[in-house]
Amino acid sequence: MARSDTRFREAYNQLLMHCETLPLEGEIPSEMQLAEMVGVSRTVVRRCLSRLKEQNVISWEGREKRLLRRPRVEDRIAMPEASQPTRDLEQRFLGWVLKFDVPANTPLSVAELSRTFDVPQYDLKEFLAGLSRFGLVSRRPKGGWMLLGFTKEYAIELSDFRSVLESNAVMQVAEAPVDHPVWDALAELRQDHLALKAAIDTDFHEFSKLDERFHQTINSVVKNRFIAEFQKVISLIFHYHYMWDKTEEKGRNAAAIDEHLKIIDALEARDGEAARDAAQRHLRTSKTTLLSSLRHHDLG
Amino acid sequence: MARSDTRFREAYNQLLMHCETLPLEGEIPSEMQLAEMVGVSRTVVRRCLSRLKEQNVISWEGREKRLLRRPRVEDRIAMPEASQPTRDLEQRFLGWVLKFDVPANTPLSVAELSRTFDVPQYDLKEFLAGLSRFGLVSRRPKGGWMLLGFTKEYAIELSDFRSVLESNAVMQVAEAPVDHPVWDALAELRQDHLALKAAIDTDFHEFSKLDERFHQTINSVVKNRFIAEFQKVISLIFHYHYMWDKTEEKGRNAAAIDEHLKIIDALEARDGEAARDAAQRHLRTSKTTLLSSLRHHDLG
DNA sequence: CTTATGTATTAAATAATAAAAAGCCAAATA
DNA sequence: TATTTGGCTTTTTATTATTTAATACATAAG
Numbered sequence: 007m008a009r010s011d012t013r014f015r016e017a018y019n020q021l022l023m024h025c026e027t028l029p030l031e032g033e034i035p036s037e038m039q040l041a042e043m044v045g046v047s048r049t050v051v052r053r054c055l056s057r058l059k060e061q062n063v064i065s066w067e068g069r070e071k072r073l074l075r076r077p078r079v080e081d082r083i084a085m086p087e088a089s090q091p092t093r094d095l096e097q098r099f100l101g102w103v104l105k106f107d108v109p110a111n112t113p114l115s116v117a118e119l120s121r122t123f124d125v126p127q128y129d130l131k132e133f134l135a136g137l138s139r140f141g142l143v144s145r146r147p148k149g150g151w152m153l154l155g156f157t158k159e160y161a162i163e164l165s166d167f168r169s170v171l172e173s174n175a176v177m178q179v180a181e182a183p184v185d186h187p188v189w190d191a192l193a194e195l196r197q198d199h200l201a202l203k204a205a206i207d208t209d210f211h212e213f214s215k216l217d218e219r220f221h222q223t224i225n226s227v228v229k230n231r232f233i234a235e236f237q238k239v240i241s242l243i244f245h246y247h248y249m250w251d252k253t254e255e256k257g258r259n260a261a262a263i264d265e266h267l268k269i270i271d272a273l274e275a276r277d278g279e280a281a282r283d284a285a286q287r288h289l290r291t292s293k294t295t296l297l298s299s300l301r302h303h304d305l306g
Numbered sequence: 307m308a309r310s311d312t313r314f315r316e317a318y319n320q321l322l323m324h325c326e327t328l329p330l331e332g333e334i335p336s337e338m339q340l341a342e343m344v345g346v347s348r349t350v351v352r353r354c355l356s357r358l359k360e361q362n363v364i365s366w367e368g369r370e371k372r373l374l375r376r377p378r379v380e381d382r383i384a385m386p387e388a389s390q391p392t393r394d395l396e397q398r399f400l401g402w403v404l405k406f407d408v409p410a411n412t413p414l415s416v417a418e419l420s421r422t423f424d425v426p427q428y429d430l431k432e433f434l435a436g437l438s439r440f441g442l443v444s445r446r447p448k449g450g451w452m453l454l455g456f457t458k459e460y461a462i463e464l465s466d467f468r469s470v471l472e473s474n475a476v477m478q479v480a481e482a483p484v485d486h487p488v489w490d491a492l493a494e495l496r497q498d499h500l501a502l503k504a505a506i507d508t509d510f511h512e513f514s515k516l517d518e519r520f521h522q523t524i525n526s527v528v529k530n531r532f533i534a535e536f537q538k539v540i541s542l543i544f545h546y547h548y549m550w551d552k553t554e555e556k557g558r559n560a561a562a563i564d565e566h567l568k569i570i571d572a573l574e575a576r577d578g579e580a581a582r583d584a585a586q587r588h589l590r591t592s593k594t595t596l597l598s599s600l601r602h603h604d605l606g
Numbered sequence: 607c608t609t610a611t612g613t614a615t616t617a618a619a620t621a622a623t624a625a626a627a628a629g630c631c632a633a634a635t636a
Numbered sequence: 637t638a639t640t641t642g643g644c645t646t647t648t649t650a651t652t653a654t655t656t657a658a659t660a661c662a663t664a665a666g
Contacts, residue, residue: 008655009619036610047448047658048611069610069665117648127649128620131428135435141531148347148627149649163530170533174470230463231441233470236532308624309650336641347627352642369634369641417617427618428651448658449618 015083017044018054022077025063034064034071095133097242098123103153104246110160114143114151140239156243161300165293168240169286172221175228176269176285180278182227189274191223196270203263206256213259218245220266224285244296251299258295265291315383317346318354322377325363334364334371395433397542398423403453404546410460414443414451440539456543461600465593468540469586472521475528476569476585480578482527489574491523496570503563506556513559518545520566524585544596551599558595565591 021044028034035043041051059066061081065074102108102122114134120127134151137143141160146152154160182188195216202212218241225237265288272281321344328334335343341351359366361381365374402408402422414434420427434451437443441460446452454460482488495516502512518541525537565588572581 008621008653009657011656013657038610045447049657049659052612053656068612115648126620128431132431132435135432136439139436139439139535141535147345150627160531163532167530167532170470170474230467231460232463232467232536235439235441308622308652309626311625313626338641348642349626349628353625368643415617426651450658 010086012086013046014050014053015085017046017050018057019082019085020044021051021054021058022063022081025058025073025077028073030073030076032073034073036069095123095125095129096238099133099137100239100242101246103156104243108153110153110155110157112153113146114153116151140236142239156300158297158300161296162293164240164243165289165296167236168244169289169293171228171233171236171240172224172289173282173285175225175233176273176281177278179224179227179273180276180281186227188223188227192270192273195220195223196267199263199267199270203260203267206260206263210256210259213262214245214248217248217262217266224269244292247296247299251295253298262288262291310386312386313346314350314353315385317344317350318357319382319385320344321351321354321358322363322381325358325373325377328373330373330376332373334373336369395423395425395429396538399433399437400539400542401546403456404543408453410454410457412453413446414453416451440536442539456600458597458600461596462593464540464543465589465596467536468544469589469593471528471533471536471540472524472589473582473585475525475533476573476581477578479524479527479573480576480581486527488523488527492570492573495520495523496567499563499567499570503560506560506563510556510559513562514545514548517548517562517566524569544592547596547599551595553598562588562591 021040024040024043025034034040037048037051037055040055041048044051055064055066055071058064062074063077063081065072099119116127116130116134119125119130123130125133134143138145138151142155143151143153179188179192198216199220202209202216221241222237225233228234265284268284269281269288272278272284321340324340324343325334334340337348337351337355340355341348344351355364355366355371358364362374363377363381365372399419416427416430416434419425419430423430425433434443438445442455443451443453479488479492498516499520502509502516521541522537525533528534565584568584569581569588572578572584
């Protein structure tokens with residue numbers, strides 16, 4: 007009932023590996039050096055050395071440490087099977103919400119989420135606390151958490167916010183120096199848009215990926231940690247919704263391609279104002295699409 | 307070693323109070339009604355009733371519950387002294403960081419913070435997880451947390467972001483309907499600015515409050531949860547820094563008053579473009595001030 | 607005099623646990 | 637018969653206890 011000793015196990019195995027590179031009776035480096043090597047505190051190193059001595063792999067007397075015998079495979083400590091990485095929890099959680107169409111104002115059970123996502127409860131608590139800053143979840147008065155979005159209001163506010171951020175991004179692109187990599191990327195995007203436009207009848211579902219790439223390219227010009235953080239969530243949400251709303255998909259995508267091309271035109275002409283206007287028109291369309299996809303869910 | 311029974315204690319005392327309003331031998335409402343009343347689960351209500359019966363305050367047999375005697379003051383359960391509210395932890399934390407000029411890349415000890423702020427450790431974990439979304443803190447590889455901001459880069463990106471948000475807000479104000487409360491607020495702000503301008507030689511330190519009010523008024527027009535969340539942090543940070551940077555304060559404030567007035571002029575003329583330009587000029591000044599205040603800290 | 611070790615102190619992660627909430631069912635009421 | 641109520645069970649949450657790990661400090665070795 008306490009913190010796991012994964013650190014110790016990992017360090018122990020690493021030290022074993024290091025021992026294999028040493029000659030028999032060879033001198034083992036100082037505790038501090040070992041700690042540095044393995045990226046762990048001296049406390050852990052000493053625990054490892056204790057065990058190595060116990061197992062008669064090394065001798066250890068004061069600062070004299072020597073290799074007694076060659077380490078064997080069975081000397082290694084088994085690692086507790088690594089659970090799913092907590093890293094992409096955000097992706098998985100938002101995906102779950104959108105895929106299963108979890109309605110607004112659903113109580114979230116940390117215990118249950120912990121099971122579905124195979125993530126310890128305290129990691130989830132931390133994660134949810136972070137999401138609450140985006141207004142996606144909140145604490146319930148009687149304890150626990152609650153999923154707030156995606157209501158119509160949320161979608162509207164998110165779209166508006168996206169509009170604000172992306173208008174700014176477009177303006178910045180227009181003012182980027184000629185040798186900025188964004189220009190090559192845009193030229194390539196133009197080709198890909200034209201290619202898809204030509205094959206729209208069969209390949210229209212390919213647009214989703216292209217769309218994401220387009221917006222990412224535009225936004226990559228803005229070097230701002232706050233905006234970047236939000237973009238991650240925004241693009242995820244829009245992306246998922248489009249994937250699920252299949253009504254009029256071909257027509258919608260064809261129209262979006264033209265809108266994108268207009269933005270590229272304006273940008274390459276270095277006309278910031280025109281680009282911003284084109285971008286805003288495009289984002290208004292996106293907003294409408296997002297809202298109508300919500301309406302379909304309501305009815306279905 | 308488990309969750310506190312504050313809920314029970316509070317509920318018990320509330321039920322005692324309710325009993326006082328009842329006549330002797332009076333019927334006590336159903337468990338569900340009591341639970342609803344006190345805002346607590348039936349489980350807690352039943353625990354309370356058990357104790358009330360034990361203390362001979364009520365009789366309780368099946369669904370027949372009657373008041374046996376008038377509750378006395380000593381029947382109440384003592385409440386564990388409420389620690390500092392976790393509510394304004396954000397204010398206190400940011401205040402602490404800025405006031406003591408905690409440098410960037412300082413390791414934060416949850417244990418220590420818990421003591422200084424008189425807040426349980428898990429609350430702090432949640433809070434820090436939230437702040438990490440703003441890029442102010444992050445997890446350290448070997449565990450624990452680390453304060454990232456306020457570096458020069460952070461200040462620049464924050465200022466730029468603020469600029470984006472506030473330009474948008476200003477544009478929206480310009481398009482607000484004539485009966486929107488913002489117009490009255492702006493008229494009042496104009497008077498207060500003029501008054502302070504007249505008395506600038508003596509009252510220049512009053513500007514800080516006025517500044518906050520001005521920006522809050524502008525931003526209040528934008529109804530957007532994402533923007534609102536950020537504004538809280540942004541205004542807090544800018545505000546604190548100005549409070550601590552005393553160089554040239556009078557001159558700076560006098561100039562800012564004029565900049566504010568120009569924005570108000572443009573807004574009242576319903577000239578969105580002009581208002582945005584004026585706002586951007588003002589925010590550029592703010593950015594410079596913020597950066598120079600950081601530089602002073604570096605030198606001092 | 608610097609660097610490494612031994613020891614003590616402090617902090618962090620996390621499982622265990624009491625408190626609270628939610629769920630279920632039969633009995634009682636209307 | 638439909639609905640509410642109370643007794644009981646199960647699940648979940650908040651919070652602590654405890655183990656692991658990190659850090660600080662004194663002491664010894666080179």
